[in-house]
Amino acid sequence: STNTVKKIACIGAGYVGGPSMAVIALQCPNIEVVVLDINEERIKAWNSDKLPIYEPGLEEVVFAARGRNLFFSTDTTKHLGEADVIFVSVNTPTKMSGIGAGRAADLTYWEGAARMIAAVSKSSKIVVEKSTVPVKTAEAIAKVLTRNCVDPNVKFEILSNPEFLAEGTAISDLTKPDRVLIGGQETPTGRAALEKLKWVYAHWVPDNRILMTNLWSAELAKLTANAMLAQRISSVNAISALCEATGADVSQVSYAIGMDSRIGPKFLQASVGFGGSCFQKDILNLCYVCESVGLKEVSDYWYTVVAMNDYQKQRFVERVISGMFNTVAGKRIAIFGFAFKKDTGDTRETPAIDVCRGLLADGAKCAVYDPQVAPIQMFRDLSAPKYAWDRPHGWTKSENHIMESVQAVSDPYSCAAGSHAICVLTEWDEFKGLDYAKMYDSMVKPAFVFDGRNILDHDALRKIGFVVYALGKPLDPFLVRG
Ligand code: UDX
Ligand code: UDX
Numbered sequence: 001s002t003n004t005v006k007k008i009a010c011i012g013a014g015y016v017g018g019p020s021m022a023v024i025a026l027q028c029p030n031i032e033v034v035v036l037d038i039n040e041e042r043i044k045a046w047n048s049d050k051l052p053i054y055e056p057g058l059e060e061v062v063f064a065a066r067g068r069n070l071f072f073s074t075d076t077t078k079h080l081g082e083a084d085v086i087f088v089s090v091n092t093p094t095k096m097s098g099i100g101a102g103r104a105a106d107l108t109y110w111e112g113a114a115r116m117i118a119a120v121s122k123s124s125k126i127v128v129e130k131s132t133v134p135v136k137t138a139e140a141i142a143k144v145l146t147r148n149c150v151d152p153n154v155k156f157e158i159l160s161n162p163e164f165l166a167e168g169t170a171i172s173d174l175t176k177p178d179r180v181l182i183g184g185q186e187t188p189t190g191r192a193a194l195e196k197l198k199w200v201y202a203h204w205v206p207d208n209r210i211l212m213t214n215l216w217s218a219e220l221a222k223l224t225a226n227a228m229l230a231q232r233i234s235s236v237n238a239i240s241a242l243c244e245a246t247g248a249d250v251s252q253v254s255y256a257i258g259m260d261s262r263i264g265p266k267f268l269q270a271s272v273g274f275g276g277s278c279f280q281k282d283i284l285n286l287c288y289v290c291e292s293v294g295l296k297e298v299s300d301y302w303y304t305v306v307a308m309n310d311y312q313k314q315r316f317v318e319r320v321i322s323g324m325f326n327t328v329a330g331k332r333i334a335i336f337g338f339a340f341k342k343d344t345g346d347t348r349e350t351p352a353i354d355v356c357r358g359l360l361a362d363g364a365k366c367a368v369y370d371p372q373v374a375p376i377q378m379f380r381d382l383s384a385p386k387y388a389w390d391r392p393h394g395w396t397k398s399e400n401h402i403m404e405s406v407q408a409v410s411d412p413y414s415c416a417a418g419s420h421a422i423c424v425l426t427e428w429d430e431f432k433g434l435d436y437a438k439m440y441d442s443m444v445k446p447a448f449v450f451d452g453r454n455i456l457d458h459d460a461l462r463k464i465g466f467v468v469y470a471l472g473k474p475l476d477p478f479l480v481r482g
């Protein structure tokens with residue numbers, strides 16, 4: 001049929017590009033899928049036994065398709081040249097300087113990818129936005145592509161196909177998606193491109209779950225989905241503060257409201273704060289888009305979701321410090337979990353960064369245990385200003401001082417030993433099954449647990465002798481200051 005796609009290339013072999021292309025390759029054995037990156041080390045890792053990202057079920061998928069119809073390469077010229085469909089899945093961080101700093105998306109990598117495509121294309125291509133970008137990016141990219149392509153016979157059709165996978169569940173999200181969203185131009189060639197991409201997904205996704213919209217709707221739906229999900233967490237986290245002040249229990253409140261089918265039970269788990277590469281970035285991005293079209297009130301509205309998240313992290317730090325007699329100076333504190341959620345080694349925007357920094361600023365010594373995060377990553381995250389860890393001049397004196405106060409520990413028991421407190425910052429399942437009585441014996445008394453994810457058995461911990469703080473739960477009399 002005319003819908004046939006023979007070869008797909010993807011620019012960007014990260015958390016989105018890697019898993020999503022691996023699943024396409026597994027489900028479509030008749031399509032050759034090549035994932036490209038400028039980072040040679042990353043490509044090497046994708047071609048090795050130890051994949052560059054941790055994701056449950058990912059190895060099985062990659063090992064089944066790799067070498068058959070799934071390839072990882074740095075040879076962009078060759079593979080972009082041959083592909084019918086090119087996914088762009090490069091990083092789009094928040095701009096750190098210039099116009100829109102701290103809010104707008106940095107499209108440097110995106111533009112770089114577009115220029116690369118234009119330079120090597122000798123046949124017409126469908127270019128698919130997969131990484132989240134501001135609304136109307138497709139329009140800008142189309143201009144870059146057509147103005148830079150030397151061959152006038154080469155035509156580019158742009159589609160927006162935002163990815164909704166969550167880290168830690170990427171493979172099941174990709175295999176059984178709630179929906180696949182594809183936006184395209186409302187022209188005959190735009191519709192033809194939509195049908196082609198739909199044909200790819202139809203290999204395993206039911207027809208009624210593949211939605212086709214115009215370009216701007218697809219782009220905006222992605223930003224809105226993340227803003228609404230984050231808003232649920234900020235709403236519940238705001239209520240968690242009120243629960244602590246009144247004696248209500250946030251888990252009971254969440255359960256009760258989630259039973260209302262109009263609200264639904266998911267994404268109502270109070271936490272020390274949301275993290276990850278998407279929520280904050282996409283909301284800031286949404287705010288910036290609103291501002292640039294003169295909608296200040298709309299921007300202010302969404303910004304409160306981010307502000308509430310910062311408040312929640314700060315509130316947690318203040319609880320720890322005030323609970324421990326208003327000083328953590330010189331005290332060892334065991335940090336359980338550094339990743340932004342369980343089942344990933346990703347630390348982008350993890351609440352653990354702000355919490356540890358808050359404790360370190362008050363003189364604490366942090367011993368950090370996480371089953372998936374490499375010590376070097378923890379040090380990078382904690383030592384340098386955001387986004388600037390790779391600057392060439394090394395660390396400043398005060399950063400060095402911070403580094404001396406951080407220790408990465410490879411097992412939870414030695415992490416707890418000698419500590420005054422345990423702070424649970426990631427909801428790893430393994431934290432639930434640990435021997436807390438054994439840890440209690442090795443800790444300084446009074447020994448505290450601050451459960452920032454509400455995953456432990458708090459009554460059992462109290463029986464052992466711990467002073468327990470659980471988010472949004474009635475406070476231990478010990479923690480209430482008179
Ligand atoms: C509400 C709650 O739904 C109900 O559970 C509670 O007991 C009382 O308050 P009510 O105010 O009667 O009930 O009606 P509801 O259906 O919730 O609508 C409230 C308003 O929201 C209406 O003006 C409605 O038009 C508006 N609405 C509702 C929207 O604008 N969009 C929607 O998607 C839903
Ligand atoms: C999110 C979206 O879910 C996904 O659709 C989008 O494509 C990318 O952004 P991700 O950031 O990988 O995915 O993880 P998610 O499960 O959404 O969790 C984000 C953060 O919210 C985590 O820090 C998590 O711990 C926190 N969270 C989530 C809560 O604090 N409470 C909840 O109830 C749910």
Ligand code: ADP
Binds near residue numbers: 017036092
């Ligand atoms: P995400 O979570 O959105 O997948 P990542 O940072 O994990 O983000 O992945 C993005 C990848 O895109 C990185 O591995 C980066 O090296 C790669 N990349 C960025 N720009 C280009 C480019 N012009 N060509 C090829 N790869 C690129």
